[in-house]
Amino acid sequence: MSGSSRLPPAARAILRGDRRALARSITQIENGEPSAEPILASLYPRTRGIPVVGIAGPLGVGKSSLINALIARLRSHGKTVAVVAVDPSSPFSGGSVLGDRIRIERRPDDEGVFFRSMASRGASGGVASATLEAARLLDAAGFDVVLVETVGSGQVDVAIREIATTSVVVLVPHLGDEVQTLKAGLFEIADVFCVNKSDLPGADTAKRDLDDLVAQGTHEGRWTPVVVATSTIAPTGIDALWEAIESHERFLDSSGARTASERHRLTVEIVGLVRERVGRELAERLEGDRELRTLLDQVVARSLDPRTAARKLHLGFPRDE
Amino acid sequence: MTPPSRHPRGHPIRVLIAKPGLDGHDRGAKVVARALRDAGMEVIYAGLRQTPEEIVRAALEEDVDLIGLSILSGAHMALFPRVLSLLKQEKAGRIPVFAGGIIPDEDARRLRKAGIRAIFGPGTTLEEIVATARKIARRRA
Numbered sequence: 032m033s034g035s036s037r038l039p040p041a042a043r044a045i046l047r048g049d050r051r052a053l054a055r056s057i058t059q060i061e062n063g064e065p066s067a068e069p070i071l072a073s074l075y076p077r078t079r080g081i082p083v084v085g086i087a088g089p090l091g092v093g094k095s096s097l098i099n100a101l102i103a104r105l106r107s108h109g110k111t112v113a114v115v116a117v118d119p120s121s122p123f124s125g126g127s128v129l130g131d132r133i134r135i136e137r138r139p140d141d142e143g144v145f146f147r148s149m150a151s152r153g154a155s156g157g158v159a160s161a162t163l164e165a166a167r168l169l170d171a172a173g174f175d176v177v178l179v180e181t182v183g184s185g186q187v188d189v190a191i192r193e194i195a196t197t198s199v200v201v202l203v204p205h206l207g208d209e210v211q212t213l214k215a216g217l218f219e220i221a222d223v224f225c226v227n228k229s230d231l232p233g234a235d236t237a238k239r240d241l242d243d244l245v246a247q248g249t250h251e252g253r254w255t256p257v258v259v260a261t262s263t264i265a266p267t268g269i270d271a272l273w274e275a276i277e278s279h280e281r282f283l284d285s286s287g288a289r290t291a292s293e294r295h296r297l298t299v300e301i302v303g304l305v306r307e308r309v310g311r312e313l314a315e316r317l318e319g320d321r322e323l324r325t326l327l328d329q330v331v332a333r334s335l336d337p338r339t340a341a342r343k344l345h346l347g348f349p350r351d352e
Numbered sequence: 353m354t355p356p357s358r359h360p361r362g363h364p365i366r367v368l369i370a371k372p373g374l375d376g377h378d379r380g381a382k383v384v385a386r387a388l389r390d391a392g393m394e395v396i397y398a399g400l401r402q403t404p405e406e407i408v409r410a411a412l413e414e415d416v417d418l419i420g421l422s423i424l425s426g427a428h429m430a431l432f433p434r435v436l437s438l439l440k441q442e443k444a445g446r447i448p449v450f451a452g453g454i455i456p457d458e459d460a461r462r463l464r465k466a467g468i469r470a471i472f473g474p475g476t477t478l479e480e481i482v483a484t485a486r487k488i489a490r491r492r493a
Contacts, residue, residue, distance in 0.1 A: 050412065050413065051412050051415075051442075051444070054412055054413050054414065054415040055415055057415065058363075058366075058415045061363070062363040120394075121389065121390075121392075124389065124390050124391065124392045125364060125392045126364065126388065126389035126390060126391060126392040126393050126394060126395070127364075127389060127394050127395065128385050128386065128389050128395045128397050129394060129395065129396045129397065130397045130399070132396060132397070132398050132399070132410060133397065133398065133399035133400075139403065139405040139406045139409045140405070145413060146410075146413055147413055147414065148396050148414055150364070150394045152364075
């Protein structure tokens, strides 16, 4: 390939299929190390825009087991798969137990599967950007599909929307009545609803509630979420699940929505990166700033309110250009 | 919470905890996993019945700084050296390995010689395990 001699060594190794170089670069991304930047920058033009499938849903609904089933499905069709599985970090110790690997069964010599666990490390925005950038490396490394397993709670899961090309929301029977499905958040982000553990009683009701929800929200020219029922004990519905994901990916292409949503996602990403930089510079500049200290004294003395202090401080910044 | 991007060198230690072989007693491995979590480490818990090949594969994909193996079946003299030699084969011999379980003193001596960095038997305190894990974890450049 032309120009590959100018790539950083790590990027070249990743393109060659070197899994350790890939693993190390993902660590650098996670740690926010500057060494990750040239790797990401040089590999970005080599990404193809492969499907990035987000698997979201509450704790214990079977996301890891579904990923295991999807891996088997994809491998039997000759597709290579990379998985990024996110688990929560402790807000107290910062530590975490990443336990998604235990559901994965595969031949250890199968180079067509790559599995990486990631801790959410507090900030939801942070894990989103690390996951997104890891998915790009996996794309450049030649995988056909990336599956992202989310952390399994609230707002962090909704952030999958900014990463995944297709979002699957996994639920199980008896999570609540149909009013739950009207609540904001998880139910709004699904391209595919998956009622897992469909061998359990109540699965029919859960599926019917979701079918109703979906039917109320259909719009001409917009994607209508697909509802599938699955079970991973004696795997059923896995083909239907993958077909639903693929049909959404096809819709993205045929409707032109892929370009639009990619532009949206990239805008969010770029603005987020700028915000991060500005925030960091700001924190550095304000550390020990004399005007801040003066204003702070006034605020403490109740002679100035915090908003006015912030406005004064902001006005006083030297502007570029 | 401070975003990790501000601390390029202050990242959490990543440690793989796995049980090679066929015994099904994972209480010890889980207790250790939890203690390491509470000490701020990111513990990749690979769980029961792992082959040495699977363990090494996981260690490389997860890019860990440390591997902890737990075994109660008595097969340690076969399985631990196999993990060490596979790591060397993959040019990953610098990832330190520690172990816990029921391991006779004579075996422990030989395993230490073979390259297992620390071996913890019954009665070891969690504080000791955490302190040792911190001390032997691979430092990144």
